[in-house]
Amino acid sequence: MRDSSADNSCSSPRTPNLRQRRRSNEIPPEILKSNGTILLVNDKFKYKSMWIRAYSSLWMLAFVSLIIYMGHLYIWAMIVVIQIFMASELFNLLRRANQDKRLPKFKLLNWHFFFTAMLYVYGRILSQHLVNTVTSEKIFYRLVSNLIKYQMVICYFLYIAGFVWFILSLKKRYYKYQFGQYAWTHMILIVVFTQSAFTVANIFQGIFWFLFPALLIAMNDVAAYFFGFFFGKTPLIKLSPKKTWEGFIGASVATMIAAFTFANFLGRFQWLTCPRKDLSTGWLECDPDPIFKPEYIPMPEFISHWIPEKEIAVLPVQWHALWLGLFASIIAPFGGFFASGFKRAFKIKDFGDSIPGHGGFTDRMDCQMVMAVFVYIYHQSFVVQHDYSIDVLLDQIMRDLGFEEQLALYTKLGQILQERQLMHI
Amino acid sequence: MQKDTTTSSSTPPTNTGRIRHRKRSNEVIPEDGKANGGKLLVNDKSKYKSMLIRAYSSVWMIGSFVLIIYMGHLYITAMIVVIQIFMARELFNLLRRAHEDKQLPGFRLLNWHFFFTAMLFVYGRILSQRLVNTVNSDKVLYRLVSSLIKYHMVVCYSLYITGFIWFILTLKKKMYKYQFGQYAWTHMILIVVFGQSSFTVPSIFEGIFWFLLPATLIVINDIAAYFFGFFFGRTPLIKLSPKKTWEGFIGASVTTIISAFMLANIMGRSQWLTCPRKDLSTGWLDCDPGLLFTPESYSLLGWTPHWFPWKEISILPVQWHALCLGLFASIIAPFGGFFASGFKRAFKIKDFGDSIPGHGGLTDRMDCQMVMAVFAYIYHQSFVVPQSLSVEMILDQILMNLSFDEQEALYRRLGEMLQQGIQRMT
Numbered sequence: 001m002r003d004s005s006a007d008n009s010c011s012s013p014r015t016p017n018l019r020q021r022r023r024s025n026e027i028p029p030e031i032l033k034s035n036g037t038i039l040l041v042n043d044k045f046k047y048k049s050m051w052i053r054a055y056s057s058l059w060m061l062a063f064v065s066l067i068i069y070m071g072h073l074y075i076w077a078m079i080v081v082i083q084i085f086m087a088s089e090l091f092n093l094l095r096r097a098n099q100d101k102r103l104p105k106f107k108l109l110n111w112h113f114f115f116t117a118m119l120y121v122y123g124r125i126l127s128q129h130l131v132n133t134v135t136s137e138k139i140f141y142r143l144v145s146n147l148i149k150y151q152m153v154i155c156y157f158l159y160i161a162g163f164v165w166f167i168l169s170l171k172k173r174y175y176k177y178q179f180g181q182y183a184w185t186h187m188i189l190i191v192v193f194t195q196s197a198f199t200v201a202n203i204f205q206g207i208f209w210f211l212f213p214a215l216l217i218a219m220n221d222v223a224a225y226f227f228g229f230f231f232g233k234t235p236l237i238k239l240s241p242k243k244t245w246e247g248f249i250g251a252s253v254a255t256m257i258a259a260f261t262f263a264n265f266l267g268r269f270q271w272l273t274c275p276r277k278d279l280s281t282g283w284l285e286c287d288p289d290p291i292f293k294p295e296y297i298p299m300p301e302f303i304s305h306w307i308p309e310k311e312i313a314v315l316p317v318q319w320h321a322l323w324l325g326l327f328a329s330i331i332a333p334f335g336g337f338f339a340s341g342f343k344r345a346f347k348i349k350d351f352g353d354s355i356p357g358h359g360g361f362t363d364r365m366d367c368q369m370v371m372a373v374f375v376y377i378y379h380q381s382f383v384v385q386h387d388y389s390i391d392v393l394l395d396q397i398m399r400d401l402g403f404e405e406q407l408a409l410y411t412k413l414g415q416i417l418q419e420r421q422l423m424h425i
Numbered sequence: 426m427q428k429d430t431t432t433s434s435s436t437p438p439t440n441t442g443r444i445r446h447r448k449r450s451n452e453v454i455p456e457d458g459k460a461n462g463g464k465l466l467v468n469d470k471s472k473y474k475s476m477l478i479r480a481y482s483s484v485w486m487i488g489s490f491v492l493i494i495y496m497g498h499l500y501i502t503a504m505i506v507v508i509q510i511f512m513a514r515e516l517f518n519l520l521r522r523a524h525e526d527k528q529l530p531g532f533r534l535l536n537w538h539f540f541f542t543a544m545l546f547v548y549g550r551i552l553s554q555r556l557v558n559t560v561n562s563d564k565v566l567y568r569l570v571s572s573l574i575k576y577h578m579v580v581c582y583s584l585y586i587t588g589f590i591w592f593i594l595t596l597k598k599k600m601y602k603y604q605f606g607q608y609a610w611t612h613m614i615l616i617v618v619f620g621q622s623s624f625t626v627p628s629i630f631e632g633i634f635w636f637l638l639p640a641t642l643i644v645i646n647d648i649a650a651y652f653f654g655f656f657f658g659r660t661p662l663i664k665l666s667p668k669k670t671w672e673g674f675i676g677a678s679v680t681t682i683i684s685a686f687m688l689a690n691i692m693g694r695s696q697w698l699t700c701p702r703k704d705l706s707t708g709w710l711d712c713d714p715g716l717l718f719t720p721e722s723y724s725l726l727g728w729t730p731h732w733f734p735w736k737e738i739s740i741l742p743v744q745w746h747a748l749c750l751g752l753f754a755s756i757i758a759p760f761g762g763f764f765a766s767g768f769k770r771a772f773k774i775k776d777f778g779d780s781i782p783g784h785g786g787l788t789d790r791m792d793c794q795m796v797m798a799v800f801a802y803i804y805h806q807s808f809v810v811p812q813s814l815s816v817e818m819i820l821d822q823i824l825m826n827l828s829f830d831e832q833e834a835l836y837r838r839l840g841e842m843l844q845q846g847i848q849r850m851t
Contacts, residue, residue: 153808156800163760176771176772183610190616334589377582381575381576390834390835393822394842396819416820
């Protein structure tokens with residue numbers, strides 16, 4: 001009935017045959033199909049699987065903390081590495097070995113598009129930071145400025161080269177497979193790079209905007225797991241039979257409370273709240289944004305009886321954190337449901353098996369991706385004070401004018417503004 | 426051997442879910458093509474009849490196109506929106522299977538929900554600045570529009586997430602694979618359709634020239650390839666499209682490049698085509714032509730014999746850019762057509778639709794245009810704009826588009842950025 005397949009070896013050669021993936025430490029699908037709902041409360045092996053999950057979770061947590069300590073650039077590098085692994089998992093997922101043997105170099109095409117997407121996405125996000133880093137040397141500066149100016153053309157020609165290569169490599173009788181792979185490649189790259197683009201943009205606005213949402217998702221996951229472990233009775237959704245309403249609601253409450261308190265704790269660190277304007281790795285110092293400056297609100301009466309303090313210090317960011325927590329507990333799990341549905345549709349157990357007890361990278365990142373996009377959009381719309389027209393013009397000035405021309409523009413504009421002030425007085 | 430299929434355009438196309446029963450268009454059917462290796466147009470006896478039908482619908486298309494161009498930027502954008510809706514409908518219907526669809530009510534609605542979200546996103550981004558400029562006079566409307574723009578991303582994102590959740594909640598057992606396939610297909614369609622339009626529409630507002638010239642070049646390339654193949658075609662070009670020939674390809678390339686050079690001269694003299702539109706008005710346009718469209722005279726004395734009447738020619742600098750556009754239109758843009766042909770072969774369909782007699786559906790006409798539109802916009806942004814951009818022009822933009830407070834805010838931010846730059850250099 002239940003196999004105690006408890007092998008933890010991380011690296012086993014993966015055959016492309018979908019049904020023979022190494023079993024992860026969960027209930028085999030036959031049991032699930034016959035019994036409709038297998039809840040975690042009833043699983044005798046749950047303690048063993050819990051320990052394995054906890055063990056790899058601790059390792060991941062430690063690793064991520066180290067990277068956060070080291071800084072923005074290293075976090076970015078970590079995200080790039082995660083992306084490469086995710087893309088690798090997903091590219092391999094729907095390939096069929098039989099067809100692939102007749103189409104040499106088709107894998108290479110996937111990585112060509114991957115490289116193009118990477119150049120495009122990170123070129124756009126980090127171009128200004130790159131310019132700020134190399135402003136010290138004249139030659140580098142001009143090289144980098146030119147690269148940025150022609151970045152779109154370069155990426156476009158790389159894409160067109162891949163497009164033409166694809167068309168020239170179309171082989172009779174494999175058309176449908178090749179077009180399917182082409183579409184699949186595009187979908188993967190869009191999913192992987194959209195969320196990473198937003199994640200990286202968040203990081204350089206301040207590690208807080210990357211760390212805090214990631215913590216919330218992890219918190220929501222862990223809380224749902226434990227609430228389901230101890231209290232889970234009512235199944236939540238047919239797609240993921242092990243999730244329960246008790247787990248969901250318990251996790252939501254826990255996440256909202258955690259959001260409010262974590263924001264206060266994390267918002268006090270300059271390392272986490274300061275934006276990084278270039279690609280340096282040293283210490284960071286800045287004038288904290290107003291939302292990280294504590295406001296003192298008077299303590300409500302029922303608490304002030306027990307605690308001597310008359311007021312609590314609340315960072316305005318904590319109110320934003322409540323919204324982030326709400327999203328993380330209600331909407332972000334749908335990323336997990338999407339991944340579950342996808343795995344069921346294509347009859348696969350996990351996206352990969354890099355992480356023992358958890359599956360592959362994509363299994364861990366599915367909810368994170370939905371959250372990262374939301375955080376960026378929330379940040380841009382409600383936190384940052386934006387002025388659309390000014391941003392567009394500044395972008396044009398920075399991109400298309402050289403440094404001397406920018407100075408000339410600045411001087412002239414200053415003169416005009418001064419004249420206007422004199423006229424009004 | 427050669428069937429005489431003379432269906433006319435009077436019967437309305439019935440979009441049944443079945444792919445193989447599409448109304449036959451007036452072309453040679455593929456079985457003969459397979460049996461005979463290369464069924465070239467030169468050998469086709471009924472080719473004159475099919476040529477006339479194609480010519481007839483081409484004339485109609487060109488006629489309505491010219492009328493829209495005359496009417497202006499806003500109407501061209503509207504035409505593009507309409508084309509998009511039809512293309513999306515053709516493509517949505519293409520891989521649906523009637524059997525599965527009956528069991529999934531409301532699934533088609535999801536497609537149109539994503540379409541509407543994509544349209545809001547793309548056109549919101551493109552037209553926001555121009556919308557602001559249009560309502561600049563009215564205070565209340567200005568504030569309404571500004572806040573709409575500010576929250577534009579949130580609105581589109583919420584709509585997308587709603588669709589995402591709707592999709593997940595409608596997943597039905599045993600239909601998972603079909604539904605995920607349709608979801609992916611919807612995304613790919615919307616990306617293809619809106620990707621190219623998000624490049625086309627900004628081109629239009631930079632000046633109708635940058636939309637009209639690339640579109641015309643593609644049409645010329647198509648027509649020239651057809652006629653060169655008609656009269657001279659012998660050697661097949663690519664297995665994907667058995668009716669294309671090397672003679673057609675090369676003849677069309679030469680024709681396209683030459684006509685690019687000359688058309689740029691003709692079009693560049695019209696203010697209606699070359700002036701950018703800063704807002705969403707529809708009236709007449711007046712502007713300073715700019716460096717690109719100011720003719721420069723080149724002396725021909727050393728190059729031509731004495732009897733040649735013209736001693737010098739005036740060339741607009743934009744004509745050199747047009748050569749690059751022509752080169753791309755003749756060499757790379759046809760690959761859009763090959764892609765579409767390969768796709769049709771892969772999924773065993775004859776045409777994407779049958780809206781246009783003799784030509785197939787809208788997507789059949791737009792396949793090369795899409796590749797070209799993207800290139801034209803990227804070329805324009807990378808090589809044309811920086812050349813014509815100068816300190817004075819940006820200064821003008823700042824003084825015209827921003828309010829006094831915004832100008833001072835921009836001045837301050839620019840000062841900060843420049844200071845940081847100077848600090849780094851010293």
